[in-house]
Amino acid sequence: MNLFSMAIFNFCFAGYLLAAPYISSHFFGxxxxxxxLFLTIYAVGGLIGGIWLTLEKRIVSxxxxxxxxxxxxTVLIICGTFLSFFTWILIALICGIVQAxxxxxIATLIQNETDxxxxxxxxxxxxLCFDGIQPLGNFLFGFFISSWQHWxxxxxxxxxxxxxxxxxxxxxxxxxxxxx
Numbered sequence: 001m002n003l004f005s006m007a008i009f010n011f012c013f014a015g016y017l018l019a020a021p022y023i024s025s026h027f028f029g030x031x032x033x034x035x036x037l038f039l040t041i042y043a044v045g046g047l048i049g050g051i052w053l054t055l056e057k058r059i060v061s062x063x064x065x066x067x068x069x070x071x072x073x074t075v076l077i078i079c080g081t082f083l084s085f086f087t088w089i090l091i092a093l094i095c096g097i098v099q100a101x102x103x104x105x106i107a108t109l110i111q112n113e114t115d116x117x118x119x120x121x122x123x124x125x126x127x128l129c130f131d132g133i134q135p136l137g138n139f140l141f142g143f144f145i146s147s148w149q150h151w152x153x154x155x156x157x158x159x160x161x162x163x164x165x166x167x168x169x170x171x172x173x174x175x176x177x178x179x180x
Contacts, residue, residue, distance in 0.1 A: 002110055005065065006130040008163050009102055012156045014137025015145075016095060019152040022145050028085060038092045045096020052097070053104045060108045063175075066168040068105075072098040073160030080153025091153060 024035035058064075075094045079087035107123075114122045145152050 003129045007133040010130050011133045011137040012159050014134045015141035015156045018141045018145055041089050042092040042096040045093040046100040049097035049100030053101050060105045065105050066164050068098055069160050069164040073157040076153045076157030083150040
């Protein structure tokens with residue numbers, strides 16, 4: 001499931017990376033300072049997410065990762081539906097936080113679940129899957145961003161909510177079976 005989670009996230013992240021400059025150009029006057037502010041807020045979000053993950057005391061779990069992705073998908077749907085400069089900047093902040101937490105949490109989870117002798121191979125396979133899906137996301141979103149415009153964020157949110165919701169459902173079912 002970790003591989004699938006990373007693939008879904010990176011597929012959607014490809015759309016996010018392509019949508020941001022398009023939105024800046026077509027909705028906010030194409031002024032470079034708007035896109036620069038978006039990238040700065042995204043980086044600040046990444047720092048906040050990294051610090052938050054560092055200070056967190058609880059053990060990393062796949063359920064928390066799924067819930068965070070569901071939250072992020074919901075933010076994208078709401079902010080994409082009611083796009084304004086403020087909601088666009090909020091998307092950047094939340095994405096930075098979620099991305100930093102996602103990568104740190106997944107790597108920690110993989111380390112905790114993998115025997116030391118297989119760790120290099122597992123990370124190699126993980127990053128192959130992770131990096132291999134982004135061209136597909138670039139291909140799909142590259143064709144449709146000009147049609148979908150700000151609704152691209154809504155589409156990305158749906159692409160996050162549906163699979164992560166399904167995975168959370170099955171994870172909870174597996175947890176209940178173990179408890180019984």
